[in-house]
Amino acid sequence: MRGINKNLKELEAAGVRPVAISVDAPQVSKDLYQRGGYAFTFLSDSKTEVIRRYDLLHTGGGPDGHDISRPAEFLVDSTGTVRWVNFTEDFRVRARADELLAAAKAIQ
């Protein structure tokens, strides 16, 4: 997400609005948002409703055994259609801004 934040201007110029979603409560996300100097929207799915609907629930994946979201990224166009996805096989490896920009440029 740091990479996305660093390239935010370029992404927005390409018509992409990033949004981060996790199980963290709004206050926890706010802390990350402020400390990390983020300038895009963070949403809180504490009840894992959306995470379940997207089939991303990682049961017991949190540090104290609570359910969290697996890392996953979706580029969704204005009609709500998925144009690009990234389901990492390793949570240390995430989508990079350059891959996303290439995918965004393919959307007209």
Next chain:
Amino acid sequence: MNQAAQAQSSYGTRSSANRPLRIGFLLILVAILSNGLFFFRLPGDKAFPWLGLLLTMAGLIYVILGIRQTLVQPHARAGRWILTVVSLLLFAFSSLAFFHSRALPASAKAPHVGDKVPDFTLPDINGQEVSLAKILASYEDGSSATGRPKAAFLIFYRGYW
């Protein structure tokens, strides 16, 4: 052989006997430290976990060679066993980290390219309800970008701890 040469040669033997263990320890240490590379989001980073695993396994081979050498030396110093134990613990940590990082759900029913995603509404950091439709209608408040975004980039992440 004079005394100096003898000391030199016995030092040389001891040093070479330690070498596999030291190499093994260093390889595993480098494998663990290489996790720092993930922060840089470099191109080709999908290969990094495998490179780390390769270093870890190569390290284990050297540690085993080191143990074999220690066992045939009747007067191995305690320090060598300490380094062996530390190396094996680091090996366990590094290989467990590899499998832990990959123990992710399959997400077979997750939306794929071409699928329509369901709309949703979730609270933002200030507790304001935000829907996907609203995200797609405008940019972030305070952004220099204007008009409607072409797309939303939904980043699901593990959480902040």
